[in-house]
Amino acid sequence: MKMHVAVDIGASSGRLVLGEIKNNRLELTEIHRFKNGFIEKQGQCLWNIDQLFTEILTGLAKVRQIGVRECTLSIDTWAVDYALVDVDGNRIGEVVSYRDHRTAQTINKVTATLSAEEIYQKTGIQFLAFNTLYQLYEEDDKRLAKADKILFVPDYLGFLLTGEMRTEVTNASTSQMLNLKTRTFDEELLALAGVKKEQFASFAEPGDFLGKVKPSLIAEYDLPETDVIVAPTHDTAAAVAGTPGEGTDWAYLSSGTWSLLGIESYEPISDQPAFEANYTNEWGVYGSYRFLKNIMGMWLVQEVARLLDGVYSFPELAELAEKEPAFQFFFPPLDERFLNPDNMITEIQAYCLETGQAVPETPGQVIRAIYDNLAICYTLQLRELMQLTGKKLSALYIVGGGANVALLNQLTASLSGLRVFAGPTEATAIGNLVVQLISSGELNDLSEARQLIRESFPIATYQPSGENFAEILAKYQTICEENGGFKHVN
Numbered sequence: 130m131k132m133h134v135a136v137d138i139g140a141s142s143g144r145l146v147l148g149e150i151k152n153n154r155l156e157l158t159e160i161h162r163f164k165n166g167f168i169e170k171q172g173q174c175l176w177n178i179d180q181l182f183t184e185i186l187t188g189l190a191k192v193r194q195i196g197v198r199e200c201t202l203s204i205d206t207w208a209v210d211y212a213l214v215d216v217d218g219n220r221i222g223e224v225v226s227y228r229d230h231r232t233a234q235t236i237n238k239v240t241a242t243l244s245a246e247e248i249y250q251k252t253g254i255q256f257l258a259f260n261t262l263y264q265l266y267e268e269d270d271k272r273l274a275k276a277d278k279i280l281f282v283p284d285y286l287g288f289l290l291t292g293e294m295r296t297e298v299t300n301a302s303t304s305q306m307l308n309l310k311t312r313t314f315d316e317e318l319l320a321l322a323g324v325k326k327e328q329f330a331s332f333a334e335p336g337d338f339l340g341k342v343k344p345s346l347i348a349e350y351d352l353p354e355t356d357v358i359v360a361p362t363h364d365t366a367a368a369v370a371g372t373p374g375e376g377t378d379w380a381y382l383s384s385g386t387w388s389l390l391g392i393e394s395y396e397p398i399s400d401q402p403a404f405e406a407n408y409t410n411e412w413g414v415y416g417s418y419r420f421l422k423n424i425m426g427m428w429l430v431q432e433v434a435r436l437l438d439g440v441y442s443f444p445e446l447a448e449l450a451e452k453e454p455a456f457q458f459f460f461p462p463l464d465e466r467f468l469n470p471d472n473m474i475t476e477i478q479a480y481c482l483e484t485g486q487a488v489p490e491t492p493g494q495v496i497r498a499i500y501d502n503l504a505i506c507y508t509l510q511l512r513e514l515m516q517l518t519g520k521k522l523s524a525l526y527i528v529g530g531g532a533n534v535a536l537l538n539q540l541t542a543s544l545s546g547l548r549v550f551a552g553p554t555e556a557t558a559i560g561n562l563v564v565q566l567i568s569s570g571e572l573n574d575l576s577e578a579r580q581l582i583r584e585s586f587p588i589a590t591y592q593p594s595g596e597n598f599a600e601i602l603a604k605y606q607t608i609c610e611e612n613g614g615f616k617h618v619n
Contacts, residue, residue, distance in 0.1 A: 384531025
């Protein structure tokens with residue numbers, strides 16, 4: 130039986146995780162961990178994509194060093210960003226980060242030609258300023274003219290490993306350029322972006338075989354013989370595949386740098402209410418859709434921790450927050466001003482000051498404000514989700530790093546009135562791995578995979594407190610939606 134390796138790269142870190150089924154449980158071993166983050170160069174936010182590839186090779190070499198001679202491997206990363214590749218397979222320039230400001234006003238430019246309603250009807254994808262459609266619209270014309278292929282980041286990394294080019298569908302769907310009806314790139318949207326269908330490689334589905342790692346890389350870095358399997362390459366798609374939901378009355382919250390809140394559906398929902406609520410229909414594994422909303426998530430906490438120069442760990446910040454009174458400060462995590470401010474702490478303080486509130490001063494008060502307002506935001510979005518889908522939800526499964534924050538989990542359960550199941554934290558890597566296990570025939574389907582996950586990892590349960598938080602929710606809505614007002618991240 131081959132071993133399986135998940136390459137899971139997020140916006141702030143990456144890891145290689147070894148997975149195997151032993152004694153009817155999925156066992157994980159972290160082999161290699163590394164930092165990630167965009168760099169600013171000549172006024173642009175860029176990814177160090179070459180370093181990421183080096184880290185994959187370093188991790189895979191460590192897999193060989195522990196005695197693994199053969200394995201499968203799949204890669205997942207964040208979505209929407211891409212590399213331009215010329216006819217000889219060489220990258221054209223750097224890979225720009227979605228947090229770059231070049232697309233700040235692009236939605237308005239594009240929708241002046243084709244209305245937002247028409248774009249949503251075509252794609253079912255929410256309007257976010259960094260969607261690939263808008264990045265390509267602002268791309269340098271000379272670079273685009275030289276590009277033989279446009280490869281999303283995980284597809285590009287897979288190409289470097291194997292020499293094979295494919296376009297994986299869960300990631301491609303986030304581009305806002307795939308048509309829900311034709312299930313291919315929409316010609317009108319491609320024309321708006323200034324690109325051609327031929328500049329994208331053929332589609333691949335999660336579980337497809339991509340290719341073998343190049344013999345030259347195996348020899349140079351002493352790697353195991355590796356079959357590369359196409360993962361759900363968008364990390365959210367992988368996280369949802371790795372969510373241990375049971376039945377049909379549950380929602381998920383993939384809680385990392387972003388909070389992705391939604392349900393798994395087998396039909397897209399692209400009607401007018403979904404458009405007005407800016408919900409998205411990203412493609413998921415095995416013919417599913419991820420009907421979800423993007424919410425600013427642990428990015429808020431990560432930025433505060435960075436500004437505090439690492440004086441406090443994330444658990445220590447949570448402990449400080451727990452000592453502070455609840456619901457003293459209100460701000461909308463959905464506001465675009467918190468997407469990438471120069472200083473997250475002063476931005477939160479400025480919002481409170483502008484709306485006539487007291488201002489959080491200490492690290493504990495700032496983090497408490499973040500957790501309180503995230504829980505409120507989750508609650509309001511869960512209510513909206515039930516209205517849009519007609520589903521009566523009874524449970525919320527929180528996966529990812531945010532599942533470790535007991536304070537936020539309990540706040541969410543109490544405010545929403547739903548049972549909250551927290552864990553596993555490594556759902557993205559797990560989802561990546563179970564697709565490999567299904568592809569290899571070790572698991573039959575996703576239902577069996579989720580049962581295996583429930584039996585393999587600790588999952589904490591949080592019950593609603595029974596308190597009535599109507600006054601708190603009303604105060605939030607008054608300050609953030611009526612009095613203060615805010616612009617959604619789009």
